[in-house]
C-alpha cells in the first residue's frame with residue numbers, strides 16, 4: 421500500500437510540473453525576451469513594427485506563444501526566423517505565423533524542410549551568408565558560419581540590445597547533448613570562434629540550457645577544444661573507447677551541468693566523429709584498428 425501511495429504521489433508530482441513548468445517567458449534585455457517550452461528556448465523581439473520571433477519549437481508551443489502575444493497586444497508577427505532545419509525546433513510555424521508574417525531561413529534549411537516535407541510554414545525568403553531583418557529600430561543580423569549541426573544553422577545578433585542567440589551548436593552552463601548526434605565537432609569549434617571574433621554582444625541566449633556571457637562562450641569553446649584534443653590524443657596512443665571514457669576527466673569543466681551524466685557520451689561522440697569524418701578506421705600508421 422505504501423508503494424502505491426508513493427507511486428501515486430510521484431505521478432501527480434510529474435503531471436503537476438509538466439503543466440506548470442513547461443512554458444515560460446522572461447525578459448532578457450530591453451525588447452528581447454526568451455520563450456521556454458520544456459527544454460527548448462527561442463527568442464522574440466518586440467518592435468514598433470510588430471514582433472520578430474525565432475523558432476516556433478512545436479505546434480503546442482507555437483499555439484501557446486501566439487496566444488500570449490495576442491493577450492499582450494504584441495501581434496502581428498512581422499518575421500519568423502528558423503534557426504536550422506530540425507523538426508524539434510521549427511515545427512509549428514503555421515500555428516505561430518500570421519498571413520502577414522515573413523518567414524526566413526538559410527537556403528540549406530529551407531531546402532531540407534521542403535524536401536523532407538516537414539510540417540511547418542515554408543520559408544518565404546532564404547539567404548546564403550548573411551541577412552539583416554529590420555523592424556522599427558530593431559535589427560536582427562542573421563549569419564551562417566558553415567556546417568555545425570543540422571542544415572543551415574545560423575546565429576542571430578539582435579541590436580541594439582546586443583543579444584546573441586544560437587541554437588544547438590553553442591550551449592552554455594551545460595555539456596553538449598549526449599553523444600553529439602549529427603554534430604560536426606570541427607564546425608562547432610570554428611562557428612563558435614567565428615561568433616566570438618565577429619560579434620560584439622553582451623548576453624547570449626541558447627536554444628537549450630542557460631543564458632550567459634562572452635566568458636561562458638569562451639568556457640564552452642575551451643571545453644570543446646579540450647575534449648576534441650583529448651580523444652584524438654588517446655586514439656593516436658591506441659586507446660579503446662572504454663579506456664578513453666575511463667581516463668579523460670576534463671575536471672576544469674566539472675562546473676557544467678550534466679558533466680557527470682554526459683561526459684562519457686560526449687567522448688563517444690567525438691570518438692565516432694574521428695572514425696566517421698577523419699577516417700581513423702583507415703589509418704594504416706596506427707597500431708590499433710578502429
Ligand SMILES: [Zn+2]
Nearest residue numbers: 509588627628
Ligand atoms: Zn536542439
